[in-house]
Amino acid sequence: MTLLAVKENEMTGIPGSRQSPSGEVVVFCPQCKAIQTVQISGSKLTPTRKFTQVGPYIYHDCGSNRPCRLYHNM
Numbered sequence: 001m002t003l004l005a006v007k008e009n010e011m012t013g014i015p016g017s018r019q020s021p022s023g024e025v026v027v028f029c030p031q032c033k034a035i036q037t038v039q040i041s042g043s044k045l046t047p048t049r050k051f052t053q054v055g056p057y058i059y060h061d062c063g064s065n066r067p068c069r070l071y072h073n074m
């Protein structure tokens, strides 16, 4: 089902050893609903002005204490 396929592409945090994603992912801030495409390279966020990586999670600079959701860019 389409719904399941979408769910599988939704992540909270960058996957570790199981997958080593590189390329573009879409980050969605649950606090202010900001959406931006960022670059991931070997499970690490390429530094951007508005997003900070803490461990496997990415936080927006709006002050949200909830990690952003990540979506594979399709």
Ligand SMILES: [Zn+2]
Residues within 6 Å of the ligand: 029, 030, 031, 032, 033, 034, 060, 061, 062, 063, 064
């Ligand atoms: Zn935000």
